[in-house]
Amino acid sequence: MVTSGRDLAGEDFKETLNIYGYIKEHVKISLCASHGILTHEQLLLLKRAGVETYHHNLETSREYYSRICTTHSYDERIETIRNAQNAGLKVCSGGIIGMGERLEDRIKLAFELKALGIDSIPINVLNPIKGTPLESSERLSQDEILKTIAIYRFINPKACIRLAGGRNLIADYGKHCFKAGANATITGNYLTTSGNKIADDIKMIKDSGLKVGL
Numbered sequence: 001m002v003t004s005g006r007d008l009a010g011e012d013f014k015e016t017l018n019i020y021g022y023i024k025e026h027v028k029i030s031l032c033a034s035h036g037i038l039t040h041e042q043l044l045l046l047k048r049a050g051v052e053t054y055h056h057n058l059e060t061s062r063e064y065y066s067r068i069c070t071t072h073s074y075d076e077r078i079e080t081i082r083n084a085q086n087a088g089l090k091v092c093s094g095g096i097i098g099m100g101e102r103l104e105d106r107i108k109l110a111f112e113l114k115a116l117g118i119d120s121i122p123i124n125v126l127n128p129i130k131g132t133p134l135e136s137s138e139r140l141s142q143d144e145i146l147k148t149i150a151i152y153r154f155i156n157p158k159a160c161i162r163l164a165g166g167r168n169l170i171a172d173y174g175k176h177c178f179k180a181g182a183n184a185t186i187t188g189n190y191l192t193t194s195g196n197k198i199a200d201d202i203k204m205i206k207d208s209g210l211k212v213g214l
Helices: 010-026 040-048 074-086 103-115 142-155 198-207
Strands: 031-033 051-055 090-092 095-097 120-125 160-163
Touching: 010 031, 010 040, 040 051, 040 074, 051 074, 074 090, 090 120, 095 103, 103 142, 120 142, 142 160
Parallel strands: 031 051, 051 090, 095 120, 120 160
Antiparallel strands: none
8 A cells, every 4th residue: 555745643553554454454465555754663563454465665866866756865765665574574675767867876776775685676677748847858779778677686686576557657567577687576556647457468478487475
């Protein structure tokens, strides 16, 4: 479950805990939360409510971060990740490529995630949307996307590199990314853009000679 905004607090946070508790009791699925900047105490409460994984992207390198986000600092994001880990939660954290950053920024992010011990890394490809600050961003070439996936696999050899947002901008919805080093994908639609059909993703993976693990 994902909420918008810098963080989640007060009655909204309490209601979210109730929702997680209800889902955990009635549905046999693993729960993943994404609620921005949270304290260690809040993350402990999420775990007690049944949440297993906390999703909190770093987005880009420390040096480039201030050009993308001004509502909270890079250190606050890292602190939240450590709070989640100390609360006993698994952490999923990655970033977005194609925001005008350099390849060096992507490499620095990969090493930052390695230092934090992140084993689930989603890589999003920016989809420039009209009316947003990055609407004029130049789309990455297919080679640049594949190169980035390969670099992340090299730096984080044991991590689960997940294709995430922007897959509709990658040839064949990222089929060649699996050969470059990706070993997972988020399927279906995303928060604000369309993705690929689950059945089509399963077929693509099997046609590539790979096994599907759900």
